[in-house]
Amino acid sequence: MVKTLAMPPQYIPDSSPQGSPGGASQAVTLEVRHLKAGYGTTPVLRDVNIKFYDTKVTAIIGPSGCGKSTMIRCLNRMHEITPGASVEGEVLLEGKSILALDPVELRRHVGMVFQRPNPFPSMSIFDNVASGLVLNGARNRPLIAERVEDSLRKAALWDEVKDKLRQPGMSLSGGQQQRLCIARALAVEPRVLLMDEPCSALDPIATARIEELMLGLKNNLTIIIVTHNMQQAARVSDYTAFMLTGELVEFTQTQQIFTKPSDKRTEDYITGRFG
Amino acid sequence: MPAVQRTAAEERIDSRSKRVTGLRERAGDRAFRWFVAGFGWMIIALAVMVGLQLAVGSQLTWTKLGAPFLWKSDWDPVAEKFGALPFIYGTLVSSALALLIAIPLGVGSAIFLAELAPRRVSDACTFLIELLAAVPSVILGLMGIFLLVPAVRSVEPTLTKFLGFLPLFRGVPYGVGLLTAGLILSIMILPFITVITREVLLAVPRSLKEAMLALGATHWETVVGVSLPYARSGIAGAVFLSLGRALGETMAVTMVIGNTPKISWSLLDPSYSMAAVIANELTEAVGDLHLSSLIAIGLTLFAITVVINGLARLMIYRVTRRGAAA
Numbered sequence: 001m002v003k004t005l006a007m008p009p010q011y012i013p014d015s016s017p018q019g020s021p022g023g024a025s026q027a028v029t030l031e032v033r034h035l036k037a038g039y040g041t042t043p044v045l046r047d048v049n050i051k052f053y054d055t056k057v058t059a060i061i062g063p064s065g066c067g068k069s070t071m072i073r074c075l076n077r078m079h080e081i082t083p084g085a086s087v088e089g090e091v092l093l094e095g096k097s098i099l100a101l102d103p104v105e106l107r108r109h110v111g112m113v114f115q116r117p118n119p120f121p122s123m124s125i126f127d128n129v130a131s132g133l134v135l136n137g138a139r140n141r142p143l144i145a146e147r148v149e150d151s152l153r154k155a156a157l158w159d160e161v162k163d164k165l166r167q168p169g170m171s172l173s174g175g176q177q178q179r180l181c182i183a184r185a186l187a188v189e190p191r192v193l194l195m196d197e198p199c200s201a202l203d204p205i206a207t208a209r210i211e212e213l214m215l216g217l218k219n220n221l222t223i224i225i226v227t228h229n230m231q232q233a234a235r236v237s238d239y240t241a242f243m244l245t246g247e248l249v250e251f252t253q254t255q256q257i258f259t260k261p262s263d264k265r266t267e268d269y270i271t272g273r274f275g
Numbered sequence: 276m277p278a279v280q281r282t283a284a285e286e287r288i289d290s291r292s293k294r295v296t297g298l299r300e301r302a303g304d305r306a307f308r309w310f311v312a313g314f315g316w317m318i319i320a321l322a323v324m325v326g327l328q329l330a331v332g333s334q335l336t337w338t339k340l341g342a343p344f345l346w347k348s349d350w351d352p353v354a355e356k357f358g359a360l361p362f363i364y365g366t367l368v369s370s371a372l373a374l375l376i377a378i379p380l381g382v383g384s385a386i387f388l389a390e391l392a393p394r395r396v397s398d399a400c401t402f403l404i405e406l407l408a409a410v411p412s413v414i415l416g417l418m419g420i421f422l423l424v425p426a427v428r429s430v431e432p433t434l435t436k437f438l439g440f441l442p443l444f445r446g447v448p449y450g451v452g453l454l455t456a457g458l459i460l461s462i463m464i465l466p467f468i469t470v471i472t473r474e475v476l477l478a479v480p481r482s483l484k485e486a487m488l489a490l491g492a493t494h495w496e497t498v499v500g501v502s503l504p505y506a507r508s509g510i511a512g513a514v515f516l517s518l519g520r521a522l523g524e525t526m527a528v529t530m531v532i533g534n535t536p537k538i539s540w541s542l543l544d545p546s547y548s549m550a551a552v553i554a555n556e557l558t559e560a561v562g563d564l565h566l567s568s569l570i571a572i573g574l575t576l577f578a579i580t581v582v583i584n585g586l587a588r589l590m591i592y593r594v595t596r597r598g599a600a601a
Contacts, residue, residue, distance in 0.1 A: 122504035
């Protein structure tokens with residue numbers, strides 16, 4: 001989008017030292033400011049500040065329960081659909097507060113891929129990918145077909161399914177289902193793709209394919225991936241954020257965080273001393 | 276093995292008690308198995324015997340009148356003319372009418388209870404709706420006579436005035452008739468449809484609804500695009516169960532349907548149902564053929580309900596198996 005590219009460099013400066021990797025000067029797609037979130041009276045996130053850059057993959061790592069998933073669920077406002085959920089703070093999508101946007105509108109720009117593959121069981125492969133387009137009001141059949149093919153190609157699934165587009169999405173293998181879900185999210189051409197442990201239910205080969213896919217996709221997307229797997233974070237991401245008990249401990253270039261982390265807790269975590 | 280000193284007597288007691296408990300358990304198990312297996316078979320035998328008894332009791336009708344009994348439409352016990360069609364028609368039309376009213380109402384309220392209402396409100400409402408299912412049908416029949424029939428009678432002229440171009444809404448406003456029977460039946464089956472549909476909607480996996488929402492669907496689009504298709508088989512099962520109940524319902528229908536063995540296009544005209552004619556005429560049937568024909572109607576009704584319930588089971592089996600696999 002033009003808006004992102006035209007963003008003045010002054011827009012990027014540090015508002016907080018913790019949430020900005022050194023030396024970066026790319027366009028910011030999503031900026032999180034003083035984000036606090038929780039369920040009922042239990043706080044999960046305590047004042048998180050972070051920025052996500054265009055055409056980069058950002059990995060969020062940390063032990064279970066540190067608030068990784070809650071954080072990315074705040075980015076497309078899926079957190080607030082949980083009964084009793086609370087959110088405070090600001091999230092800016094290309095400079096605009098997402099709280100001012102209609103959540104329905106927001107989610108068309110910020111797509112999501114879940115932990116377990118969840119294709120719609122009542123729909124065919126084609127209809128699964130087309131579902132987001134149809135929700136957006138697309139009615140032109142040839143155009144939809146074109147976008148479906150395009151999305152399936154981007155998700156590296158087209159060759160495997162092109163002859164059985166009418167079969168149910170559930171007939172595919174787990175890894176294929178997850179790529180189908182990625183294609184479904186890509187079909188509406190989001191600006192940001194959130195991936196919540198997308199490979200945790202998959203075998204190593206399927207995982208490798210998805211990682212490979214992410215490297216190709218980031219050319220025109222902002223990808224944010226939550227992962228438990230530190231090797232995965234090291235392999236696919238440009239930036240890595242380490243979270244612990246609802247706080248962002250360290251956020252910097254991936255290479256740096258895995259070679260010389262500046263925080264002792266990060267070092268302990270990545271060297272396997274806890275977590 | 277560390278040697279533990281045991282006296283011979285101890286050994287003997289030990290082994291005997293082991294043997295005794297072992298034996299007793301096995302004997303108990305076996306007895307229990309026969310016992311419950313007997314109960315199980317008894318239920319199956321009961322169902323088969325009901326069918327058999329009905330077949331035996333109606334033999335005279337089948338030999339004398341044959342299959343045309345099912346599609347002849349005159350019923351005159353004095354002239355010994357028997358045809359079951361008016362009753363089959365009355366039963367099927369009143370039940371269909373009941374479904375037509377109860378399905379949108381029931382599914383709609385189930386969507387509200389499962390998707391929109393706060394859990395506490397939803398549970399409280401569900402409890403009340405289940406209570407509605409426990410109201411004895413004779414009470415609903417009474418309400419039908421005292422409240423519904425006059426109400427329908429006062430509305431019928433308006434229906435005729437505005438919808439009289441349809442053959443469905445012509446005729447004399449008696450108040451009793453197919454329309455009233457359909458209304459009473461819809462009230463009786465509404466709780467089943469609502470409660471079961473709510474259950475299946477609540478069983479829709481959260482991950483699917485979230486997937487839909489994350490694509491930018493509204494709440495309503497999520498219900499229509501994901502929840503209802505997923506719950507489809509379960510809802511169909513609920514509808515079939517309700518239909519089975521509506522077909523067999525006797526008391527409330529007898530009280531409001533008008534008890535006239537006549538086939539008419541109009542929903543305002545009095546009609547008759549299979550269950551109602553059996554209840555009304557069985558005690559007064561003097562002729563053998565009359566009695567036998569009533570039992571033949573019973574057999575027909577039994578066959579229809581068995582088929583409907585079989586379909587319902589199949590649907591529910593399909594939905595639970597898919598649920599287990601997911």
